Amino acid sequence: MLSISFVDKRLEIKLDSAASARTSNRERTVSRPLVLLAPALTVGVVLDAFLDMPLGGWLFTLWLLMASWLAAFFFRRDAAGSVALLLAVASFGGLWHHVYWNIYHATELSLSLTPQKQPMALRGRVTDYPRFLPAPLDRSPYEFELPNQWKVPFQITTVRNGTTWETATGETEIYVSGDELSLRPGESITVFAQATRPGGALNPGEFDFAKWSRGRRRGILLRCNFPECLQPTGQPRQLSFWNPIQAWQQFIDEKLSAAVPPHLEGLAETVFLGRRERLNDATDDAFRQTGTVHLLALSGLHLGILALIAYQMLRWIPAPVWFPGLALLVLTVGYVLLVDARPPIVRAAILVGTVCLGTMLYRRHSFWNTLGLAWIVVICWNPTEIFQPGTQLSFVAVATLAWLASVQRHFRTVDPLKKLIAETRPMPIKLLKRARNIIGMAVVASMAVWLTTLPLVLVHFHTASPWTILLSPILGVFMTLSLLGIVFLIGVTIVTPLAASVVSPTLSWPLAGLEQIVTLTQEHARLTFWTAGPSMWWVIGFYVLLGMLAVLIACRGLPLRWGMTTLAIWLAIGFGQAIVITQQSATRDEVICTFVSVGHGTCALLELPDGKNLLYDCGRLGSPSRATESLSSVLWEKGISHLEAVIISHDDADHFNGLPGILERFSVGTVYCSELMTKTSGHLATTLMEDFEARKIPVRTLSAGNRLKTHPDVHLTVLHPTRKGVLGRDNANSLVLLIEYQGRRILLPGDLESPGTEAVVLEQPIDCDVVMAPHHGSKRSNPEQFYAWCQPEWIVVSSGSPNIENPTIGEGSPIWRNTATGGRIEIRLTADGQLPQVKSLLPGSPKLRD
Incomplete structure (x- = not known):
């Protein structure tokens, strides 16, 4: 409706008030329903992941909320209906996660497997081309030499049970050692392999391989030592919809391998196809150290x-x-x-x-x-x-860039006079100014993404590097040239295959530049810091607060200074929490001895009442990085960044090969070892000593009778070896450390065995509360005699095998704990001298008595 009135001799035409309000609302209303549905769906998934509600509970909740929504729709209760619908979407998210996580076919093979290896004969079909995994050429001196491997995607159809073949289902990858393997997608094969189920995290904060595999619905691991373990059945190939795509993947893989030098093959496949299996370990580590792994x-x-x-x-x-x-x-x-x-x-x-x-x-x-x-x-x-x-970093990064662009459009003002002057400038000046603007915007965008993703990076990876801000725009140019080169190479190969060798340098040069920039930065301008990272509750609060402030600034015009002030307050809360944790550690009145689960190896962390931390060994049989990661996760979970001392028991790699990685991430005050280890050290121990010297970490020797001065109420005494030691292997001269606090004792014997065991038991018996099993529970250590001498109440076995045989000790046998079954084992000696508190990470770990 129109209303006409005369006011001050001027004609005004006004819209009816109701019509005006409707028009205004129509102009301001923007339909973004998915912005609300996405968080609601996420809440349901998160609730089921942490609460593990039963299937019936989710179905009933979903039915009840949908009925409520229909009732609200019938009675025209829009607000109540909207709330009910969002809650129903959340319930659907929880229901879907529960089904995906828990519901499997009855013939799923992973349901009957355990983390222990068992030989198995299987039949099925290859689902993709095998991928070649070359043995690392730049491996650490502490690592064993590994063979070339193949990864074969495999779908299981039957499993042999005795002499009969039974129906089974499951998808997995077969890891086969060997140099040559000829299989194609759809080919039926019989597999003879060692089958296991992925193991879970055995230390707090450690990567949980079992959960990751379960999230991919691939809970089976198959390993073969020879290509002959995979035998074709002779049945015709089964074609599928994915075969043409897999053929293209194989074609591109072959052309990239032929076009670039061998050391760049993995980088080329990673850049274009996302396959990181063949990426050089040194290159991967350089990208991680410089914060450009994204x-x-x-x-x-x-x-x-x-x-x-x-x-x-x-x-x-x-x-x-x-x-x-x-x-x-x-x-x-x-x-x-x-x-x-x-x-x-x-x-x-x-x-x-x-x-x-x-x-x-x-x-x-x-x-x-x-x-x-x-x-x-x-x-x-x-x-x-x-x-x-x-996934989290990807969405946060793109949301940050989008918000930054919207804020820039909102606050950008154009001065007509300056614009006119800029248009009259010479072309070189225009190009220079344009380049400056592009570089400036790229650096600002890189900084914004780095800052917003930093909490997530610290929580997941515990490392960050400011080099990311400057390197990301530069490497983005090389990444663009690399992608262009790959596309150009593929196009030329299809049109004129003979010209592929001519255009290969157009691909090799940007890839080499990408690798060299990162590698040189990591080697000569290292600026990487490692940290425990913030607490999860703080990270969740940070992103909720950041999202609210982003909406208020971009849509409601909230002054930027208010947003920065709010974030500064939240950051102060995070730093305050770190200070509180540090103060609690400094005022601790108990001794905590943590046996880190590192597989077949030893790693014991000792936390003293005054906040000092000591480490007894860190190594494992096999990959040293596993020992480094396991101990790092424990240290970060406890908020520890400095070790006052590291004690190395003896010259065996499975007791110290994890230390080089620890030195990269944590500061160390002093290293202690036996005098024999410094005089007759092997090649690996000599390499480690040179690393200590390069880092200017003092190395001091210990022998029987020495005491470490740490805390007035804590006594750390070396019981073995003497300065001359005993005849025998390095194990016999393991450094035996006795820890005493308020009348309670913990004994760490390393790999002590004969004749070192006999030398120790000749001394006056010492009644101990907790003893680490010498030599990972091996019978060669004469354990019966040793345990009879120290009379422990608890025995901790640091091993990678759950099948350690417990020796017969007699009446009043101690309680056995194994890090292979219980995960991290924590011993607490309290200030009141009560019985030690022994706690395993996994509550269901067996308490075995012999």
Whole structure:
């Protein structure tokens, strides 16, 4: 309706108040329903992940909420209906996660497996081309030499039970040692392998391989020592929809291998196909140390670069207006299928796809609505993916860039006079100014992404490097050139195969530059810091607060200084919590001895009442990085960044090969070892001593009778060996350490065995409360005689095998704990001298008595 009135001799035409309000609301209302549905779905997934609600509970809750929504819709209660619908979506998220996580077919083979190896005969079919995993050439001197391997994707159909074949299901990868293997997708084979189920985390904060495998619904590990263990059955190949895609993957893999030098093959496959199996360990470590490892993870950056280049080229083709969008959509879907539809790529593909559809249909799209759709698609594809660091970092990074762009548009003002002056400048000045602006915006964007993702990076990886801010824009240029070179190489190979060798340098040069920049930075300008990272509750609060402030600043005009002040207060709370933890450690009145589960090896952490921390050994049989990661996770979980002393029991790699990695991440005051180890050290021990010298860490010797001065109420006494030692192997001269506090004793004997055992038991018996089993529970240590001498109440076995035989000691046998079954074992000696408190990480670990 129109109303006409005369006011001060002027004619005013006004809309009716009700019509005006409706028009104003229509103009301001923006439909972004997926922005609300995505968090609601996430809440349901998280609730089921942590509470593990029963299936019936989720079904009943979903039914009740849907009934409530229908009732609200019938009675026109919009607000109540909206709340009920969001809660129903959350219930659906919990239900979907529960089904994905817990519901398996009755014939699933992983349900009957254990973490212990067992020989097994299986039949099934190969689902993809085998991938070659070359033995690392730049391995650490502390690592064993490994053979070349193949990874064969495999789908199980039957398993042999005695002499009969029974139906079984499951998908996995077979790891086969060997140099040559000829298999194709769809081929039926019989496999003779060692089968296991992935083990869970045995130390707090450690990567849980069992959960990760369960999230991929692949809970079976198969290993073969020879290619002959895989025998074709002679049945015809089974073709599938994925065979053409797999053939293209294999074609690109072969062409990349032929076009680039051997040391760049892994980097080329990682950049374009996302396959990191063949990536050089030194290169991977350099990217991690410089904080640029996100460039190796196939993400939206790669797809964005390719999509932008493809769209600019498609615009020059004489075709209808909608053709570039359609062609780019087809190319995007093809690339997503080519790289196995990884979640970050799926997210980027949805963003690119909505832009393409908008171009084709002449419609604008809402970025945040599209981002919500991408998150929902990832959850529906695999609800456990939202707990993976790569998925989290990908979404946070793209959200940060989008918010930064919106804020820039909101606050940007254009001065007509300055614009006119800029247009009159000479072309070189224009280009220079444009380049300066682009570099400045790239650095600002890189800094913003680094700051917003830093809490997640610290929680998941415990490391960060400010080099990320400067290196990311530079490496982005080389990444763009590398992707262009790969696409150009593939195109030339298809059109004129003979010209492939001519264009190969166009690919090798940017890849080499990408590797060299990161490697040189890591070697000569190292700026990496390791930290325990913030608490999870603080990280969750940080991102909730950051999201609220981002909305208020971008949409409600909240002054930026208020947002920065709020974040500063939250940061102060985080630092305050760290200070409180440090103070609690300094005022501790108990001794804590933690036996870290490192497999077949030894690693014991000693925490003293005054906040000092000592380490007794750190090593394992096999990969030393596993020992480093296990101890690091325990230290970070306890908030420890400095070790006052490290004690090495003897010259065996499974007792010290994890220390080089620890020295990279934590500061160490002093190293102690026996005098015999410094005089007759082997090659690996000599290498370790040189590392100590290079880091200016003093090395001091200990012998029987020496005491370490740490705390007035704590006595650390060396019982063995003497300065001359005993005849025999290094094990016989293991450094035996006795820990006494308020009348309670813990004994750490290393790998003590005869004749060292006899030398120790000749001394006056010492009644101990807790004793670490010498030589990982081996019978060669004459354990019966040793235990009779020290009379322990608890015996801790630091081993990788759960099948350690407990020797017969007599009446009043001690309680046995094994790190292989119980995980990390913690011993607490309290200030009141009460019985030690012994606690394993896994509550269900058996308490075996002999």
